[in-house]
């Protein structure tokens with residue numbers, strides 16, 4: 220069995236590495252003509268790092284990223300509302316939470332591949348069936364048959380459209396700007412992720428390397444055809460702490476990427492006829508828990524193990540049974556957090572902030588532990 224993977228994102232590459240290490244070679248197809256990263260950072264939470272530890276990637280990721288010891292929610296002036304102490308989980312699970320540049324992570328993943336055939340410049344446009352196999356049609360005119368297919372092609376997955384054309388993509392009505400700038404955070408912020416919540420907007424930032432800060436800014440955005448310029452960004456956040464202002468000012472505007480936030484409404488089935496979805500293709504989520512890639516990485520760990528032990532059909536069934544409840548829990552919780560984070564009515568915002576300050580830390584810890592614990596096969 221040689222599965223073909225569509226998509227060389229974090230999910231597809233991790234899947235290929237995990238399969239290789241179980242003696243299964245793959246072909247990975249991607250639309251890009253070279254693996255070019257989004258200019259943004261990413262938080263690899265404890266659950267993802269446990270998987271990377273199993274794949275022999277923990278050390279290289281730790282060396283190239285910045286460990287973070289706490290995740291804080293604050294007011295716009297950076298006054299603390301809630302804190303998750305990540306050192307507790309470091310001790311419990313034996314790995315750190317790492318903030319890293321996406322480009323650095325992608326390079327690390329690609330460099331780890333050995334027997335995988337990574338085929339770029341292949342944008343999948345359509346899939347049809349032929350003699351119980353999948354016939355892959357690429358925009359460059361190539362056609363290939365594939366007996367076993369893994370769709371790791373993200374939010375707008377073509378594999379998902381082929382398997383489950385009625386899946387719904389939900390707009391969160393939020394716009395996100397992301398950037399990386401040359402910046403040194405003050406010492407007390409260096410090993411923390413801070414996310415400041417305002418009225419219908421928020422701003423997060425974290426040190427990802429010695430002189431690099433990754434940041435993201437989100438605002439509520441009712442009409443999807445509104446156009447918002449990057450200049451609106453600093454005006455919108457002008458009442459936030461001066462660190463926020465300085466970070467925005469340090470980022471060249473051509474290095475800022477804008478994304479409309481959306482997820483995939485949870486579906487009951489992720490596989491059909493020897494084709495299966497992982498990562499955002501299966502369960503794209505809003506980024507409010509910083510778990511989208513982490514969940515894709517967990518998918519790769521579980522599905523590769525199932526494929527090494529079972530027939531393809533049984534492996535897909537076992538993977539879905541193990542992964543779906545947790546992934547959907549994260550999709551739904553992320554969606555809810557996004558709504559709470561973007562409350563704009565002043566009374567509701569005050570009530571929210573009070574509740575966050577009063578929530579005992581053991582409740583935050585319990586919730587986080589359920590996300591960080593990786594599942595057994």
Ligand SMILES: Cc1cc2nc3c(=O)[nH]c(=O)nc-3n(C[C@H](O)[C@H](O)[C@H](O)COP(=O)(O)OP(=O)(O)OC[C@H]3O[C@@H](n4cnc5c(N)ncnc54)[C@H](O)[C@@H]3O)c2cc1C
Nearest residue numbers: 226228229230250262343372373498499509510511512513
């Ligand atoms: C603002 C924001 C912040 C985030 N922050 C975090 C975070 O801190 N931590 C975290 O864990 N997650 C985070 N996420 C989520 C994370 O980025 C995604 O969940 C993750 O990238 C999904 O990985 P994937 O491999 O499934 O899909 P993708 O990363 O979308 O990769 C899909 C791949 O498939 C390729 N592809 C797509 N269509 C085709 C086609 N037709 N033919 C060939 N190739 C194709 C693409 O080129 C791409 O390489 C964030 C998301 C957003 C929007």
